[in-house]
Amino acid sequence: MGKYILAHDFGTTGNKATLYNSEGKLIGSHLSEYETFYLDVNWAEQDPADWWKAVCKSTKKLISESGIKKEEIAVISFSAQMMGCLPLDKNGNPLRRSIIWADQRSVKQAQKLREKVGADKVYQITGHRISPAYSVEKIMWIMDKQPEVYEKTYKFVHAKDYIVNRLTGEFVTDYSDASGMNLYDINKKRWSPEIISAIGLDKDKLPEVRSSFDVIGKVDKNIAEEVGLKAGTPVVLGAGDGAAAGVGAAVVREGSAYNYIGSSSWIALAAKKPILDQKQQTFNWIHMDPEMYMPCGTMQTAGASYNWLKNTLCQAEQQAAQNLDLSVYELMNLSVEAVKPGANNLLYLPYLMGERSPHWNPNAKGAFIGLTLRHTRKDIIRSVLEGVTFNLKIISEIFENEIDFSKIRVIGGGAKGKTWRKIMADVYNKEVLMPEILEEATSLGAAIAGGVGVGIFSGVEVAEELNPIIERQTPDPENVxxxxxxxxVFKDAYSSLTGIYDRLSEID
Incomplete structure (x- = not known):
């Protein structure tokens, strides 16, 4: 068997190929970007041909730069963007561009699903709210608007599934991606007959659901040269990016949790059963380990709020950072450290793009509340980090009603800042753990899936060794x-402004 694991992670902007050795150490990575097409308001599509080109380009580039032979690659595996909709014909040819997760065109189809099945019923079956973000509403849009495409469709698949099909000829998806379609019964682990019947969907157009660790096939000899791999290299299915990130963060035992801080942010944990919130504020994936679940809550603008602040109010920090050859965020964090917790009672509501969890309100707006003449820019900077963290605490508390967890891991670019980690520990009143790998956690999860699939690793628990904790932040009782x-007060501020949000949204 070869010594290396090749993992591909299909994000929204590009495919990151990563190479790990059999000890789980990162050898190299290469990003190959692709385009997103915005053909109309709230439409977002990608060309699967661009995904394939990215795989071929990044694979060859990575192997070349790493100085290894393609024969040394033991397995190829995947993680990818979820909640997509790509129709393929019997030969695996795309019948149109893929409608990706960010697409919101299927509002009418979501309403139709609500009328035919019911919002509560769909949530109980799938673990997700009804929303145009999910795959089944996108499939319904194709049924309504492009019936000729629907009739020719052999299978509807996701991004990673398409590449697996190109490599092996098989039409499959994994449990995590299936669980993000508003179509899969996450308790019975089957496509929901009730939803399928209600919308008139042909069940045969849905792929077979397999474990993330399954070897789906081997790289076909007719495609091997094009992709830059040895024919016969095992292909392991992998998982959706949310599930892969969870494993990469070593959230692999019941009650372990992680907080991803990027442009958006989410909190997720490993659980033995779904957590169904009465208000439907959170949702549920099936974990990469198909015997477990991953309850999750995602907010829209976390790091994006800090980035907006940088671009809007922190020109002085940007100039200083450039002169000193430092990260502007390091200087912003120094400003935060100069202000007492609570930012002199200044609150920031982080709703710059509406909100998903916990409010699910597209009309929500950002706000600073409590501004006085005594407040400075330093107060404003601190209040932004605190406001994002307050919003995430609401998500955390929903899960705490079901599972007691006193520690939370943080990954993503935003997790680099110790200042923010201190705020998290004090707001959550939990120990915040920073693992060694922050921004490559998703690709590490995909690599672990591949390693487990071919026997390099014994199970997902290996993540605890491959991504150990290197720093801990404990809560300060006074700050708590x-x-x-x-x-x-933060929670009441949102509630008090909901009517204002709606009125603002009605004004042209």
């Missing part, structure tokens, strides 16, 4: 007390 007083 201060935040416990501001937190209910």
């Amino acid at each position: 007390e201060k935040y416990s007083k501001l937190y209910p």
Whole structure:
């Protein structure tokens, strides 16, 4: 068997190919970008041919730069963007561009699903709210608007599934991606007969659901040269990016949790059963380990709020950072450290693009509340980090009603800043753990799937060894007390402004 694991992670902007050795150490990575097409308001599509080109380009580039032979690659595996909709014919040819997760065109189809099945019923079956973000609403849009495409469709698949098909000829998806379609019964682990019947979908157009660790096939000899791999290299299915990130963050035992901080942010944990919130504020994936689940809540603008602040109010920090050859965020964080917790009772509501969890309100808007003449820019900077964290605490509390967890891992670019990690520890009143690998956690999860699939690793628990904790931040009791007083005010502030949000949204 070869010594290396090749993992491909299909994000929204590009495919990151990563190479790991059999000890789980990162050898190299290469990003190959592709285009997203915005053909109309709230439409977002990608060309699967671009995905394939990215795989071929990044694979060859990575092997060349790493100085290894393609014969040394033991397995290829995947993680990818979820909630997509790509129709393929019997030969695996795309019948149109893929409608990706960010697409919101299927509002009418979501309403139709609501009328035919019911919002509560869909949530109970699938673990997800009804939303145009999910795959089944996109499939229904094709049924309504492009019936000729629907009739020719052999299978509807996701991004990673298409590449697996190109490599092996098989039409499959994994449990995590299936569980993000608003179509899969996550308790019975089957496509939902009730939803399928209600919308008139042909069940045969749905792919077979397999484990993330399954060897689906081997690289076909007719495609091997084009992709730059040895014919016969095992192909392991892998998982959706959310599930892969969870494994990469070593959230592999019940009650372990992680907080991803990027442009958006989410909190997710490993659980033995789904967590169904009465208000449907959170949702559920099936974990990469198909015997477990991954309850999750995602907010829209976390790191994006800090980035907006940088571009809007922090020109002085940007100039200083350039002169000193430092990250502008390091200087912004120094400003935060100069302000006491609570930012002198200044609250920031982080709803710059509406909100998903916990409010699911597209009309929500950002706000600073409590501004006075005594507030400075440093207060504003601190209040942004605190406001994002307050919003994430609401998500955390939903899960705490079901599972007691006192520690939370943080990954993503935003997890680099110690200042933010301190705020998290004090707001959450939990120990915040920073693992060694922050931004490559998703690709590590995909690599672990591949390694488990071919026997290099014994199970997903290996993630705890491959991504160990290197820093811990414990809560400060005094700061915890201060935040416990501001937190209910933060929640009430949102509730008090919902009518204002709606009125603002009605004005042209």
